[in-house]
Amino acid sequence: MRRLLVSRAAQSAVVIALVATLAFVLIHLAPGDPFSTSLDDPRVGSEIRDRQRALFGYDRPLPEQYVRWVGNLARGELGYSHTLGSPVAEVLRDTVPHTLLLMGTALVLGLIGGVALGTWQASRRGSVAEHAAGAAILFALSVPEFLLALGALALFAIHLRWLPVSGMVDPAMHDSMGLVRRVADVVRHLALPAGTLALVTAAGVSRYQRTAVLAVLPEDFLRSARAKGARRSVVLVRHALRNALGPLIAICGLLLPALLGGAVVVERIFAWPGMGRMMVDAVGGRDYPLVLAGVLAGSVLVAVGGAAADVLASLADPRLRNRT
């Protein structure tokens, strides 16, 4: 197990370093810089822009900027966000937990829903209900996330007015609420964005789960359980489901990048103050320090998630340990 952990950590470190370097080069090659838009004003002379660029070292050759950035990173200095007017570390401290809350909720809901749906579909294979569920899942997978998000917004926030349109808290009331109501306030605001992401996640997971359960159902040990008189639900949940979970754990690692990508869209539509939304704004404003810190945080998140999934999968299936 230690070997597995060390190996995964080394792989992750290399991948993160490569991703960060690539992001550094690409964002600097893109037209513009942090001051080309923010100081794009007829009243601002080029000397002001040049001075600001020099102040942050953006006038230096790219390799020098890269070395300086790596050095600062090693000292834990992430720089200053030009678009949000705050130290990057503070921005990440504020936004990363919000994204983790959104993704975590969506992942849990998506997994529970997807596993339940996939297992149920496998148990009802060939029925009309199973076909209907399959069509609904295909629909959920086919519709772009932004359309699902806008549909949910229109139905639950505008038409029914059950849930708030956007944000993470009620901007006017939240601070005057007690703890329980504050939590409830966040949950109400979380419902639509997390629900949208969870729906897409559940749809994807259910397809894997259905296939995995169908693969397990003809196994001898399940036939034996049925022959011993175990109830169908017991056979399905206690025996089939447990044995079909192995592949699903590995898929969880793949779900993280997809969820992070989905969060970019969903966070923007529901104005959820997370990393995805921050990154889009940062890229548009060529906010180099924030973009790079965001890429790093995202790649760490995905790498750690992937490694954790590998470790869990190997714990669940000892055969995998011997392959690494």
Next chain:
Amino acid sequence: MRLLLTTLQRGAKRSLAAAALAAAACENAGRGGTLIIASGQDPQNLFPPTTDRVVARAVTELLFDKLADVGPALNTIGAAGFQPRLARSWDWSRDSLGVTFHLDPRARWQDGHAVRAADVRFALDVYTDTLVGSRSGADLRSRIDSISVGDSLTCTVWFKERTPENFYNLVNTLIPLPVHLLGRTPRDSLERSDFARAPVGNGPFRFVRWEPLQRVEIVATESFYRGRAKLDRVIWTIAPVMTTLVQQLFAGEADFMDELPPADLPAAAGNPDLRIVRRASYGYGFLQFNLHDNERSAAHRLFGDRELRRALTRALDRATIVRSVFDSLGVVARGPFVRAQWAADTTVAQLGFDRAAAVRTLDSLGWRVGSDGIRSRAGIPLEFTVIVSTASKNRTRLAPLVQEQWRQAGIRVDLQSLDDNAFNERRRSRRFDALLNGLATTPSPSGIRQSWTSSGAKEGGFNAGRYENAVFDAEVDSGLAAGAPRAAKAHFRAAYQIIADDAPAIFLYEPVTVAAMSRRLETGPLRGDAWWSGIPAWSIVANERRRRDSTFSRSP
């Protein structure tokens, strides 16, 4: 007898108490409530010299008082109509090169310190220090020589030369800053200081919080020297997607949106909870020709020819284009100005739409129609590229209409939609044939100098097409220097006519801006250049208040 006396005394006390309560009620009538404004952007920073986004200007101008404010007439010449703010009064020196401000002794910074003349002088130091990177620093440096402090409440601003808009430019730009809080902060880190994120102002509202990507909150200053604002607090909720902002308004989660997208206008107009208000617009859009070829350092192969530019202008039916894109929410621009400016002149003769005349001119210039329907001269087709930024929906929609109308005259246009950064890079480096762009202006026409005269044609300037005409420059300079409005207008009219005739750009549209707001909100007229300026006098209708209007704990 004693009983009677006691009873009378009690009665008198009750009457007095009732009268005091009634007086307080009268004074507090209309007070209270929370205004929620839907905003598409974070402020970036809240340090007045370096703010540029609308939301940042709105917040800072409610947190900080100016010396004086332009009146409702938006007159920018002289000091007539300006309303006292931090300065209770002002008087001019005999030579009109100095203006002495007498500060209101009641004015306080929100940490309790009195506002002093030294704060005004300090502000000028900060604004004009290139280390600070103020957007208006260069303009102030070019206009103001110095500020001398008389006593703690008196300071005199000395201008370098007499110009009619000196007073407007000074008070509209320079916001006094607290020297006791910022005097020791290094200038190059002021924009990144704690103050820039949580400022201490002297205005009708004080800062509470700015949570990036979420909200900005300010509350009324209870002891504000010019009288407390009617609203208890103002909150900007920040959402990056226009659809979300509009839905916040429709769902009642927000009370105000300063610029409603035209597509949402019918729904807003039909919503019984909302009302829509037109406000003056200070922006215009244009198609600009590049008159010079960057690579060859010579006149542009096409647009160096004045007659060709004029023919291209005549080949465009601007009225139809504007109607197609804006419906009733836009008008055809008449020049490098907006109708709301005092120097505007809509009677300037235009190169109106006349495709037949355009075709005749093109023929006479040797551009003949080929078998493919495209004109060419000496084997070179009449084709060029127009770049447009994807950041502007209006211009992105407008571009194909321009392309089609020119195609009908035998001109081939390649449209290139660029990310805003790429667009600005191309514009600044002058690597384009023609571009579709827009400019935001102010009540003052002075912005024309940077955007259209020779001084803006230099490297890094905003006159990206490098239009240079000495007579035009002279008329603009004369207009800006003229003391009397009538004379100034005459010079501007002459300048506008010259640029209309030279056609270095085709002035396409002026959008009409529509704000949408909850009916529970009572506002006065919205100032075109700064809709937020009246917020201290806005109120929430008493019987329309919601829980969020009373959920607010006052503090000093």
